Amino acid sequence: MPQARAPLYPWGCIWATVPDMGKIVTAPAMLQQRFRGSKTMMGLLPVGQNMVTLFWSLPSAALEPGLPIDVEAWRAEALTLWPEMAGLIEHAAWAGNFARATYRQVTLPRWNDGPVLFIGDAAHGTSPQLGQGANLGLLDAQVLSAVLAASDDLAAALALFGRYSLEG
Numbered sequence: 001m002p003q004a005r006a007p008l009y010p011w012g013c014i015w016a017t018v019p020d021m022g023k024i025v026t027a028p029a030m031l032q033q034r035f036r037g038s039k040t041m042m043g044l045l046p047v048g049q050n051m052v053t054l055f056w057s058l059p060s061a062a063l064e065p066g067l068p069i070d071v072e073a074w075r076a077e078a079l080t081l082w083p084e085m086a087g088l089i090e091h092a093a094w095a096g097n098f099a100r101a102t103y104r105q106v107t108l109p110r111w112n113d114g115p116v117l118f119i120g121d122a123a124h125g126t127s128p129q130l131g132q133g134a135n136l137g138l139l140d141a142q143v144l145s146a147v148l149a150a151s152d153d154l155a156a157a158l159a160l161f162g163r164y165s166l167e168g
C-alpha cells in the first residue's frame with residue numbers, strides 16, 4: 001500500500017530452542033524475562049513438548065547475516081544475568097544453533113485498499129517484546145465480524161472497520 005511504513009527496530013534478538021530437563025520454565029508454563037537496565041534482556045518461552053525457546057536481545061546491526069555470534073561471550077554474560085537458568089544457557093551455548101530475528105514496526109495510512117483489507121501484523125506489526133500482536137489481530141477479527149454483520153455494503157463496512165480500528 002502507498003505510504004506504508006515498516007522501519008526496522010534498532011533491537012532484535014538471537015533465538016535457540018532447548019530441552020527443559022528440570023522443567024524450570026515448562027512447569028509454570030509462563031513466559032519469563034530478566035533484564036539488566038534497558039540494554040540486556042533474556043527471555044524464556046515454553047513452546048510445548050518440554051522445550052523452551054531462549055531469546056537474547058541484540059542491536060539489529062549485530063544481527064546482519066554473515067556477522068559471527070560470539071557464543072562464548074554470550075554464555076558468560078547470560079550466566080551472570082540469570083545463573084538459575086545455567087542448564088538452559090549451557091545447552092544453548094553447546095548447541096550453538098542460534099537463529100537471528102529482526103523486527104519492523106508496520107504502520108499503514110489506512111487498512112483497506114478497495115475490497116482488500118489488512119489485519120493483524122500486516123496492518124500493524126509491533127515488536128514481539130510488547131506481547132500484544134496476537135491480541136491485536138484477534139481484536140481486528142472481532143471488529144471485522146461486527147462491521148460485516150452490521151452492513152450489507154462492503155465498502156461501508158470496511159470504512160467503519162477503519163474508523164473503529166484507528167480511532168479505538
Ligand SMILES: Cc1cc2nc3c(=O)[nH]c(=O)nc-3n(C[C@H](O)[C@H](O)[C@H](O)COP(=O)(O)OP(=O)(O)OC[C@H]3O[C@@H](n4cnc5c(N)ncnc54)[C@H](O)[C@@H]3O)c2cc1C
Pocket residue numbers: 119120121122128129130131132133134135136137
Ligand atoms: C518472538 C515473538 C514473540 C511474540 N510474542 C507474543 C506474545 O507474547 N503475545 C502476543 O499477543 N503476540 C506475540 N507475538 C506476535 C504475534 O505472534 C503476531 O502478532 C501474530 O502472530 C500476528 O498474527 P497474523 O495472523 O497477523 O500474522 P501471522 O501469524 O504472521 O500469520 C500470517 C500467515 O500468513 C502466511 N503467509 C505469508 N505469506 C503468504 C502468502 N503469500 N500466501 C499464503 N500465506 C502466506 C504465513 O506463513 C503465516 O502463517 C510474538 C511474535 C514473535 C515473533
